[in-house]
Amino acid sequence: MAQRSLSEKLAILSDAAKYDASCASSGGERRDSRDGGGLGSSGGSGICHAYAPDGRCISLLKILMTNFCIYDCAYCINRASSRVERARFSVEEVVHLTVEFYRRNYIEGLFLSSGIIRSPDDTMADMVRIARKLREEEGFRGYIHLKTIPDASPELIDAAGRYADRLSINIEMPTETSLKDLAPEKDAGGIKRSMADVRMKREDSRSGRSWRGKRPARFAPAGQSTQVIVGADAANDRTILTQSSDLYASYGLSRVYYSAFSPIPDPAKALPLKPAPLLREHRLYQADWLLRFYDFGVEEIGGASGMLDLDIDPKTAWALAHREHFPVDVNRASREELLRVPGFGTKTVGRVLSARRRGLVRYEHLKAMGAVMKKAQPFITCAGWSPRGLLEAEHLRARFAPPPEQLSLI
């Protein structure tokens, strides 16, 4: 194989990395380089430095170390049997790209993943070498997200967690069975054990309490995340969300990313021919939010089919199916009841609760508090507003669903 230029490698190895949805660079340890002894800063909210025409933000240099891989996962562009072009970065090349992009303010840091070459340990060791060189030789204080390789040795994971802000490992499929079918070399148990290991190491690294309560974790301070591919198997949305709520509870994940299965060059036969609608991915994120911030249970989300309504967001869908809980009196309802109102976000609910202490909340106040009144109207009463017959109206659903002619476009 002819020697590829850096630019050619970058093209191949970023193309190979784009199916990972994660781009978060927020949270974690606060660092800066005001002292002049290094480069970079991190902590607080992340910054999206650019957006691609696919609407996804570009915050990190998201690349694979190599797309050579001995695994043969049907959904993956880099699977062993795929005929894509292959390339491999050297440790120095990844460090160079990261630092030079960072200095020009293109990125918040590095998100490094890799195909599995030789063995899991060999691959993980090279990735750790990159992170170590960035931190120790380049004085890099920006964000590093490392994808951990399943079955890599505990010492390597230890080192990875010391240098990286975030670690992640993809669960890939909503059920163990589909993982076995589509990714024969992957082992769901091994993936879960890796997550368990990261959680334990993070907890141990907080040992001792500071005067403010919990100490920040020194090990992977920005936590761990995972990704699941939607639509490559037959699992319904409730199955997917059940897995997510297990994962949040079991391993303290910061995020579960949902990636609608997207066509790849040189596809495998085991895959469905049609891509999953991006709207499904969007609805899953909305439902995920309801689970984490709105006190919803998995069993409350989605209809009898276990699928989310594509036309209506899951919160509105729940409200339409449970009209007996409405209208909610904005001036009296509990926090939990307010959180169930379509058009009210967590911030709005917080503002309503604090405004109630000052006096009666009126309809016109709600808008200034950030409520989406077009959505909320049928479901609330407050000073100056009553939904009257709106809530019982049979056509209430039509108020929220897109008109039929738009439907065909989706």
Next chain:
Amino acid sequence: MRRVVLPRVGTVAAWRREARALARAGVAPEDLVWSVGEAAPDLFADAAGDGGAGAGDAPVAGMSDGLFAAGDGAAGAASATATPSSDPSRELRLPKAAIATIEAALCHSDPERFARAYRLVLALSAGRAAWGDRSDRDVRWALEAARSVGRDVHKMHAFVRFRELPARGPRRAFAAWFEPEHPCLERGAPFFAKRFGDMDWVIATPHLTARFENGRLSFEETGETRPPPEDATEDLWRTYYASIFNPARLMVKAMCAEMPKKYWKNLPEAELIPGLVAGAEARVRAMAEAAPAAAPDRRALALRDHAARVLAKPAPEGPVATLAQEVGACARCGLCRHATQAVPGEGPVGAPLMIVGEQPGDREDLAGRPFVGPAGAVFDRSLARAGVERSAAFVTNAVKHFKFTPRGRRRIHQRPDAGEVEACRWWLDLERQLVRPRVVLAMGATAAEALTGQGGALSRRRGRVETLADGTELLVTWHPSYVLRLRERDAQARAEAEIAGDLALARQLSEQG
């Protein structure tokens, strides 16, 4: 009508001084005309001791700490605009949150910002307006203007693109040309000083230029308005931008909402956007038309064999490890779907004492070992009191997977039901056959149920020797987590002592056999 001309550099700091002095002098908002412009030197001559506004070296850090608070008036009191009839009762007093927001709002491009802010601080200080009250016109303006400035500053942090210049010393040098919507460079620049501490850089905007040299940040009026020369790394960046884009998910509107077109002209990657958008459909079509790889062809099968060889794990050594591996693959009930892993028993074959708990808990599920969590700590203490060596006993659970319900970031322990206990008895029986203990100690109702078919009346059964069908002696005691559930210290101590006592009895019985 009085004219107040603020300097271009250090505008907010100067406004603050002026506003304080004017308020003290009792000047009404409608008697003032504010503007930013060429600083009239005589106007600021007396303010020199206050950080040198207009001197090209604005105070960057600590701009907002308590500057309006009473007692902090000394520095700004000497402004030329103040009349001698100062009255301390007119000293501005504002909530802290208001100060931060108003200072942000003052970086808005709204030409009326200084007048609005002055009117607002007078109203707030006099109690005619309440901070946070969005029905007040000026409060709402301040909140909205600050929000808009905050967004613009954020976009500056995101979209400034440095180009490398020839270095003049040991530090590398970079420069950027950026056009913000609001004159907010002084607010936005400190971020870059923190982030790019080891290099020199310049950010030029149409209004001001920020300069960071040898760790010192300064501002000046912009002279040159040409962007810095091209940088070869931009080609790599464009390569990355084009490759990371997924043509199968075209969402131009979402992109434009976050990366508005007004910023495009200074972004090196933006020139690619029209081409990427136009070519997306054809690329997706090409992917759809590409025939799926014949699956699995000979090459793929060979690759699979290779992977299987590389990933093969060594076979377990010894009967306990072999059994543990089999337990690990168990799917006799549904619990395995939610748990991390099965937690098999551990200990030597032929151990005289076998101890059976209920099921792994949160920590055991993560670690893959029995009794390592909080209940495990009680267990270990009790073992020590009873003189039982943990490694000499076989320690296991009636149910091998953790049963829980997810609740946010926590897992709430659920008691296994009869079906699950029954399904898992298969493994417990195999462990008993393998270890052949003389005595089994059942901790808690679930273990007692798994071993005898009856899990009730623990308090009556405790401490009495029962006999299992195969003749093995059985003792029943509390589960260590029972100790943790008790509220009172005395009760806890009593239960823990009882567990230790039962363990000691079990040890004696197992040694007698």
